[in-house]
Amino acid sequence: MLQTRPVLGDPKSYAFPKPRRLRVNNGTVVAIDAPGQLFASVRLVHPAGGGSEPLDRMGVAALTNEALEDGVQGNSSLAPALERHGAEWVSRVTWDSFVTGVDAPTNRLADATALLAEAVRTPALRDDDVVRRRDQILERFWLDASVPSTLATRAIGGQLFTGRYATPLSGAPVRLKDITPEAVREFHAASVAAVAGTLVVVGDLSGVDLEQLGALVFGGAAATPDLPRTAPDSAPGELPRVLIVDRPDSVQSALIMAHRAPSRADIDLPRADGVGDVLGGMFTSRLNLELRERLGYTYGAGCRFDLRRDSGVFLVSTQVERDTTAHSITATLGEIDKLRRDGVTEAELSAVRESNTVGLPVTYSTPRSLAAALVDIVVHDLPDDHVDRLRAGFEAITADDLAEGAREYLRPEELVTIVAGDAKRLEGPLGELGIGPVTVRDPESLWS
Amino acid sequence: MTTNGAARRVSQFTLDNGLRLVSAPAATPQVAAVNLWYGVGSRHERPGRTGFAHLFEHLMFQGSGNVAKGEHFDAVERLGGDINASTSTDRTNYYETVPEHALDLVLWLEADRLATLREGMSQEVLDNQRDVVKNERRQRYDNQPYGTALERILRLGYPEGHPYHHSTIGSMADLDAADLDYVLSFHGRHYGPDNAVLTVVSNLDPADVRDRVERYFGAIPARPSAAEAPDAALTGPIGGPVRDHVVEAVPAPGVFLGYRTAPYGERDFDVLHLASAVLGQGQGSRLYRRLVLERGLAADDGGAAADLLPFRYTPSLMLVNMIAREGVSGDDLEAAMIEETEKLAEGVTDEELERARAVLERDHLQTLSHPSGLADSISACTQLFGDPELAYTWPRRWAEVTTDDIVDQAKRALVPENMLSVRFDPDDTEAGERPAA
Numbered sequence: 019m020l021q022t023r024p025v026l027g028d029p030k031s032y033a034f035p036k037p038r039r040l041r042v043n044n045g046t047v048v049a050i051d052a053p054g055q056l057f058a059s060v061r062l063v064h065p066a067g068g069g070s071e072p073l074d075r076m077g078v079a080a081l082t083n084e085a086l087e088d089g090v091q092g093n094s095s096l097a098p099a100l101e102r103h104g105a106e107w108v109s110r111v112t113w114d115s116f117v118t119g120v121d122a123p124t125n126r127l128a129d130a131t132a133l134l135a136e137a138v139r140t141p142a143l144r145d146d147d148v149v150r151r152r153d154q155i156l157e158r159f160w161l162d163a164s165v166p167s168t169l170a171t172r173a174i175g176g177q178l179f180t181g182r183y184a185t186p187l188s189g190a191p192v193r194l195k196d197i198t199p200e201a202v203r204e205f206h207a208a209s210v211a212a213v214a215g216t217l218v219v220v221g222d223l224s225g226v227d228l229e230q231l232g233a234l235v236f237g238g239a240a241a242t243p244d245l246p247r248t249a250p251d252s253a254p255g256e257l258p259r260v261l262i263v264d265r266p267d268s269v270q271s272a273l274i275m276a277h278r279a280p281s282r283a284d285i286d287l288p289r290a291d292g293v294g295d296v297l298g299g300m301f302t303s304r305l306n307l308e309l310r311e312r313l314g315y316t317y318g319a320g321c322r323f324d325l326r327r328d329s330g331v332f333l334v335s336t337q338v339e340r341d342t343t344a345h346s347i348t349a350t351l352g353e354i355d356k357l358r359r360d361g362v363t364e365a366e367l368s369a370v371r372e373s374n375t376v377g378l379p380v381t382y383s384t385p386r387s388l389a390a391a392l393v394d395i396v397v398h399d400l401p402d403d404h405v406d407r408l409r410a411g412f413e414a415i416t417a418d419d420l421a422e423g424a425r426e427y428l429r430p431e432e433l434v435t436i437v438a439g440d441a442k443r444l445e446g447p448l449g450e451l452g453i454g455p456v457t458v459r460d461p462e463s464l465w466s
Numbered sequence: 467m468t469t470n471g472a473a474r475r476v477s478q479f480t481l482d483n484g485l486r487l488v489s490a491p492a493a494t495p496q497v498a499a500v501n502l503w504y505g506v507g508s509r510h511e512r513p514g515r516t517g518f519a520h521l522f523e524h525l526m527f528q529g530s531g532n533v534a535k536g537e538h539f540d541a542v543e544r545l546g547g548d549i550n551a552s553t554s555t556d557r558t559n560y561y562e563t564v565p566e567h568a569l570d571l572v573l574w575l576e577a578d579r580l581a582t583l584r585e586g587m588s589q590e591v592l593d594n595q596r597d598v599v600k601n602e603r604r605q606r607y608d609n610q611p612y613g614t615a616l617e618r619i620l621r622l623g624y625p626e627g628h629p630y631h632h633s634t635i636g637s638m639a640d641l642d643a644a645d646l647d648y649v650l651s652f653h654g655r656h657y658g659p660d661n662a663v664l665t666v667v668s669n670l671d672p673a674d675v676r677d678r679v680e681r682y683f684g685a686i687p688a689r690p691s692a693a694e695a696p697d698a699a700l701t702g703p704i705g706g707p708v709r710d711h712v713v714e715a716v717p718a719p720g721v722f723l724g725y726r727t728a729p730y731g732e733r734d735f736d737v738l739h740l741a742s743a744v745l746g747q748g749q750g751s752r753l754y755r756r757l758v759l760e761r762g763l764a765a766d767d768g769g770a771a772a773d774l775l776p777f778r779y780t781p782s783l784m785l786v787n788m789i790a791r792e793g794v795s796g797d798d799l800e801a802a803m804i805e806e807t808e809k810l811a812e813g814v815t816d817e818e819l820e821r822a823r824a825v826l827e828r829d830h831l832q833t834l835s836h837p838s839g840l841a842d843s844i845s846a847c848t849q850l851f852g853d854p855e856l857a858y859t860w861p862r863r864w865a866e867v868t869t870d871d872i873v874d875q876a877k878r879a880l881v882p883e884n885m886l887s888v889r890f891d892p893d894d895t896e897a898g899e900r901p902a903a
Contacts, residue, residue: 020581021682023532024570030496032565054493057831087749094759097769098750101821104828123831150759154766157718157792161765164611164717267715270601270609301549302540311536314597317605337605369544377546379496380563384836 029376034405037392042232044241045214048396050388051223058127058221059389061108061119062138062235063396066209068187069113069326070245076182077155077189078197078205080111084151085143085202086118089133092142096133105130111187113326115397116210121386124221128230135235139211148199156191163461166272167337169263170438173464174276177261177434178331180251190465214239218392220385247328252278258433259454263461264441271343271439272335275350277432279323279330282398288411289423290323292370296362296420297321297353297428298334300373304353305334313349315342323427327398332427340440344447347435351453354430361421370420374412378405476844476854477672481680483688484660488844488854489675490667492837498569498668501561501841502576503849506656508636509555509629509779510695514643517636520553521599521644522652526560527551528591531582535591538575547572548838553634556778557849563838566668570678576664577682580657584650592649596641603635611716612890615787618710619724622886623783629696630780658689663848667841698780700726703884710888718765719796720890721803723786727879730776731851736863737875739774742784743822744814744872745807746772750821752806757788763799764788772807778850784879796891804885810876814869827861834858 040047068079087107089096097107105122118138122130163169176184185193214236219228257277279285291299298305298321309319319336338346362370382388382405395404433453437444441458449456479487492499508519529535542549547564562572579586607613617633624630664683666675704726728734746753749769757764757771764771767788775783786807790799833839840857847856 020532020577020685021574024574026571027567029565029567032496052494055835056493057835094749094754097748098821101748101750101825101828104824104831106828106832121828121832123828150762151766154758154791158765161611161717161789166609268609270604300539300543302536302543307536310598310601311594314594315601317598317602337601337609339601339604369540372544373546375546376565376568379494379565380545380547383492383494383497383563386835 032378034378034382034391034403035388037402038228039402040228040232042229043214043236044239045217045232045236047217047219047228047232048392049219049223049228050392052220052385052388053222053224055221055385056124057121057385058124058219059108059119059121059385060127060131060134061117061218061389061393062134062215063218063393064116064210064213064215065114065242065245066116066213067112067114069182069247069328071182073182075197075201075205076185077194078201079116080188081148081152081155081194081197082202082206082210083109083111083116083118084155085148086137086141088142088144088147088151090136090140090142092144092147096137099133100130103130113183113187115393117393124226127221127226131231132234135237138235139237139239141206143199143203143206145199148202152194152197155188156194159188159191166265166268166270166438167335169265169461170272170274170436171335173261173263173436174274174331174333176253176464177436178253178276178278180253183250183329184253185465192466212240213242215242216396218389218396220389220392249281249328256454258431258435260435260437260448260456262441262444262448262456262458263436263438263464264458265438265461266440266442268439269340270337271340271437271444272337273343273346274333274335274436275347275433276331276333276436277429277434279325279332279427281327281329282325283327285323285325285330285427286423287408288374288415289419290427291374292412292415292420293357293423293427294321294323295370295373296366297357302369304357305336305350308349308353309336309338309346313342315339315346340443343437343439343444344451347448347451347453351430354428357424358428361424362417364417367415367417367420371412371415375409378409477676478854479676481659481684483684483686484658485683486663486848487676487679488663488665488848489672490665490840490844490854492667492669492840493835494837495669496566497563497837498566498572498666498670499561499563499837499841500569500572500576501559501665501838501845503663503845504558504657505661505849506558506693507554507556508632508634509698510656510693511629511632512696513627514640515648516632516640517599517634518640518644518648518652519558520634520636521595521641522649523551523553523558524595524599525587525591525649526579526583528595529586530579531585532578533575533586535586538579541571541575555630555634559842559845561838561842566670569666569668569670570682573678573682577686580659580683581686583653583657587646587649589646592644592646596644600638600641603638607635612720615720615722615888615890618712618888619722619783619785619886622708622710622888623704623724623726624700624780628700629698630777655689655693659683659686660688661692663845665841665844665848667837667844695779700780703881704886705883706885707882708886712888712890713893714890716890716892718792718892719790719794719799721788721796721800722888723803723807724886725784725879725884726781727774727784728782729780730778730782734875735774735776735782737867737871738784738879739826740819740822740864740867741810741872741876742772742774743825744818745810746770746786748821748825753786753788753803756806757802761802762791763794763802765791796889800887800889807880810880811873814872816869819869819872823864826864830861
């Protein structure tokens, strides 16, 4: 006989592992011991993200980050050296950080970290390597932009901001092509090589000498400075409005609806993320249930907050069958209005509470995810028990908090709707929606 | 019970109804990863019914006898768990990773849709998910540059009527033709405990896990008879070179080469897997060093130009794929890729092989570092090879491969008679042309 649905007992209490902090030379090592995890994650965090680039050097951080992969001997020598240790280079530039690192078997961690250290401190950065990387990034920009969702997402910055955020992180073609090898070397020397940064290490640390790793990576570099940041201005233009990025004959439209949001430090994260979860953060969120599971317009729909140190963005994203584009937009606006007007249901409240509390052992079940949490803590100056504090915030959240959050953080009157799709067929229907004037642009005109 | 090293202990048990249970310890506390591999994939589909195994995977989330539409996702997501499913040629997998106290709930949800899916099915949910899948097809294939490459590769690599000739996503026309009766009969034919492997990765005692699985799955009857898969036997080379040339709105010429090789699990497959890593995996690989760095012919893919498409029940394919740099013709890129690929037959150094092994082992360790990755690997090794331990020991198979093995295999498999080529070139007459950077 089949069983009836089991009633769940109480979850075991969970606490985020307390990181160990070590001051080594002018840097800090932050580490979590994860017994049994024999593949470790090492990350070196510098504050030199794209957001602090001067406007005439846009893209220098991303280009430098890639150029480090050419290693101390140039000619892409780093990755093969790591590959021989079974290690992998992991690096990225965000608006707020310049992250380098390796994932490596714990028994090869010292070797792999030594390669990380020399790649970050004393890379060759030869002219021909930097130019090759730059030209590859320039060409890849258009290869990537041929993917409709990437094209639409890249257009957000220019619609919401002036200044650095108006241009994609990579600098976009027109800016990047003027970045010289000399500019890369200057940026690297001043913002990366000379700055100790913070080293994150997660894995089975029995037999791992953290002090030695720290000394290897920090060497004689200076203490990490605080980079001052000022909030960016908004892009000019009437709000709300619509931008169609023309992609003739597209059978689907990549749809983004975005507006500005508070910065990471200024937002109440449980309330904002809770609202995001209810509207579009999960499979069972309202947007996905409506656009996918009821209407069948899409393979998936969602929303999220992209929060930076000095500002933020709220965005809805989906890809819908071309002829359902207009209705997908009104249906999305309908869901936003309903959430702002009526707040959340009891079931939604409990889903927000539970998924952000009892699910933590799942969220942090790998060295990579633990390392990502530590990087977040470092970048945003959060306390070491940040994850536990956040959990406490979700445990205490009420339906009123979420309703208030919806009214505060969702601003339909400020939305810019961006559609990468077939302008010829979309311009008319979208113009009739009453969500602002419609502009049509060719993709290549957006970043020139 | 079998053991493999001090920290790894895999327990296997087969229920009376044929369900194969494997449990293994997690390297992370308070988590249970559940993974089900059903032995049904697109290879079971008949002409006119393509895309059905995958459409069916969607329907498994649409409610069953005691679970409402959407409830399965909701129950797992509100626990902060990970949940999804995927369909390939050879199998369909369903998986959830949840906090340990929720293991019973997940087992119950899986058991309910295995036993009673047909009670939850309706024309309305079929119509809705058909639309969703058609949009999945648009998003992943039709509205993506080079999106139809895999479909075209399979068409060239396997003859018409062969069960691997078509892609898992299926055709729009066949999706339109799917009817409710066929959905119900498909479940009956393929979804039985005797056609499934269930893996649980957690820190619970294996006997405890077994009791729980018995409780929820024990009463589900086996299928009256096992479904037959269409004959997938195929011998000899592709009979190439065979080509498909596409001119459409892509940003740059794209070249996809395919070579037929042994089924997944055979030694020749392992040899060619290492060959593919020498050739195109990592920035130390030949294609990256020669065509990206030295000659500047191909776009920088970070070293991901070659891999194997693993098929268990028919010859697999080695795929080689690169996109041309600005000003480089598809012809020149293709000729250079073929030259590098065929040159493996002239020799491989010990250093190259060593690097290739390290790269494959790294990816293997990465997969196992996540409880759900470990559970999926165990299900795969149990379903396909009857040996869950292989999930841990697979790298040993690479340890025995020599450079001579790779050269021998390259001489046999990486030749024009065994090659297919799918080429995309930009349609310069349309607006899809790439602007000068």
